[in-house]
Amino acid sequence: MSDNNRDNDKTILITGGTSGIGKSLVIECMSKGEQVIACGRSQDKLDQLAKELPGVMTLCFDITDKTAIAKAIPNELTIDWAILNAGDCEYVKDVMNFDTALFERVIKVNLLAPAYLAEALIPKINTGGRLAFVSSSVTNLPFPQAEAYGASKAGLDYFAKSLAIDLKPHNIGVSLIHPGFVETPLTASNSFKMPMIINSDDAAKRIREGLCRGQSLIAFPRRFIFIIRLLKLLPEKLWQSFFNKDKA
Template sequence: MRIMITGATSGIGKALTVAYAGAGHQVIACGRSADKLDELKQESSHIDSLCFDLTDFDNYPNLASEQTGLDLLIFNAGDCEYIDDALNFDAKRFERVININLISVAYGLQAWLKHLKPGGRLVLVSSSARLLPLPRAEAYGASKAALSYLGRTLAIDLEKHQLAVTTVHPGFVDTPLTERNTFTMPMIVSSEQAAAKIIQGLDKGLDEISFPSVFIFFMKCLRCLPFSWWRKIAKRIV
């Protein structure tokens, strides 16, 4: 298979890149750090790279002829910044998160979706945060909820083009992003474990991949509570 992965230089993206390349697939790794991309390429001859900023559409690279005809297009890149003072809402911070987590995906869809072969699959890495309104997550949660909605609508509209869509909803994953968190992260899994779950789900052709299963079950149960009840619980989380 030929696979394109954004956010490939760390966390889940890097684990997916290494795993797929190790299995003999050709991977196009996308990221902003030339040094980290070079390190990835040294790990396997099956890894090519594209170095650019996903939020800068005017400077998107064109795919070389040998890089077209994708079987998997995985949008994994993302960031998280918290809104620490909702009363003094930080619109620029909100904009940064929305741009990388959502708008850049739209840029990528415009640039690369047409390179997916019939029978190929688009993968959007969202988050279990879309299930519940969480404290300080106004920007991150909104971006991931929108990304999940985008995935479901694309699944409907792309079916006639013989393209499948999978949306991924991880719980807490040990990445450089979550290392910045100062709160307890229950049932956290490693990037390698997350990548294995995603690959396993994609091999099965799943429309949605959510993990860890117990964590997701509890999140869905909490979502069934009246919002007034959940609000009291969420305030205790803070």
């Protein structure tokens, strides 16, 4: 699919559309003349978004609630792209008191919710359309305290790759998005250094460009991804010793 800034026939649904990468995607796609449906769980935030961006359509629902999703999405809706961007991150701070409630929350938001959305949205995607999942570059390597987040995104990767095989005969493409560190309200709470971090507007541009090209994997920034993939080749013992050197 070629990029065309005058192509205003495309209808794009974006979850998590009121902040971070999602809001930047809404702005980026609307700037290209595309019809955008911004989804979120806060009606107040959606109303504010509609004031800021005249012409945006909005849908309010909780992505972890199958019933709410079914009620919110109109039967007659048809879309060209569905960008499933909404997600969450919680770290396991005390592994000796492992919190399964935390684990369940993260898995539900980052893995089960995209499955709920896929169930509702796949029949709405036009022939030649695309389903995109915002995952994470964290799936390349195991990181400390990321048991829940990493597992949820690794599961999402497999889900997306498997869907890509089964949706191809229906002429629906699937894109898996692997951002590095991006400045968002979610990453603002991180207490560790985030190398090569980019802003959400930059991330949105890269995502849209990749979707326009029909890329199955959209990973950025390139230098960060290259380093991560290179480090992935190191023996596991080296990784463990690196992360545990301050605990010795």
